Amino acid sequence: MRESLAQLEQLRIIRRRRGLGTFVVKDLSQQRWFKLPTDLGELVEATSDLKVRLLEIEQNDQPLIPAFASGDVDANYRRMRRVHFHNEVPYCLIEIYLIKDIFARDPDAFSSASVIPKLASLPDVQIAQARQILRITVSDEDTAAHLDIGVGDPIADVCRTLVDQDNRIVYYAHIQYPACMIQIDMDLMHGFGEIPKDGARA
Numbered sequence: 681m682r683e684s685l686a687q688l689e690q691l692r693i694i695r696r697r698r699g700l701g702t703f704v705v706k707d708l709s710q711q712r713w714f715k716l717p718t719d720l721g722e723l724v725e726a727t728s729d730l731k732v733r734l735l736e737i738e739q740n741d742q743p744l745i746p747a748f749a750s751g752d753v754d755a756n757y758r759r760m761r762r763v764h765f766h767n768e769v770p771y772c773l774i775e776i777y778l779i780k781d782i783f784a785r786d787p788d789a790f791s792s793a794s795v796i797p798k799l800a801s802l803p804d805v806q807i808a809q810a811r812q813i814l815r816i817t818v819s820d821e822d823t824a825a826h827l828d829i830g831v832g833d834p835i836a837d838v839c840r841t842l843v844d845q846d847n848r849i850v851y852y853a854h855i856q857y858p859a860c861m862i863q864i865d866m867d868l869m870h871g872f873g874e875i876p877k878d879g880a881r882a
Contacts, residue, residue: 714771714862716836720800720810723840727794731765734791735826744777744852750811751843757852758783760791763826771861773826777852799842799851807850809843816859823856834859 685702688694696702717723737759744757757777764772776795782805783790789798799805815837824831835856842851 713766714857716814716838716857716862716864718864718866720807723810724797724800727796730794731768732793733763733765735761735763737761744849746841746849746852747839747854748811748813748841750809750841751847751849754779754848754850756780758787758790760795764794770827772855772857773823774853774855777849779848779850782850795851795853796842805850806845807842808845808847810841812838812840814838814864819856819858827856827858829858836862 685694685696689696694702715722715726717726742759744753746753756779758780760776760778762774762776763770764774778790778795778799782799782802785802786798800807817835817837818832819827819829819835821831823829823835824833827835829835836859838853838855838857840851840853840855841849844850
């Protein structure tokens with residue numbers, strides 16, 4: 681208990697005063713500034729203005745193996761690894777697979793800025809399916825180093841895929857967020873009819 685309180689004090693979350701007690705001085709709820717998008721429109725808006733740092737990768741031609749079935753895997757993808765920042769603080773580590781024929785249209789833009797808004801703006805690319813799954817897990821050494829968190833700290837692990845009108849996976853991403861920075865807000869009535877008084881679904 682003493683060690684835990686000492687760590688919280690070092691992080692300036694609490695203040696201890698001899699003879700007075702222990703006081704919370706930092707509202708951690710303010711850290712949860714990032715609302716995880718739950719539909720494609722929110723995703724485009726949330727990623728429209730990001731600061732990106734591209735990371736070097738040793739093997740660019742690593743094949744795409746999606747975490748879940750959704751669309752057809754193409755033979756050629758451009759693999760990118762990057763860190764996104766908010767107010768100079770790293771908030772996600774992301775590995776992206778972008779289908780190569782689309783990447784080749786504007787390599788500089790796709791490499792230096794957020795991919796989703798650029799992809800959504802292409803007039804001849806129709807996003808027919810968009811899906812993501814989220815798991816809560818813990819960070820490894822590599823993730824912790826890039827996100828400036830501790831090894832074993834909780835993270836939100838997200839896999840996201842966009843499928844075009846030809847059923848091709850044009851975009852796939854594996855994203856890791858520090859769990860302390862994100863929140864999920866979902867309308868549980870979305871797509872659900874009005875519930876009549878007898879409790880049956882309309």
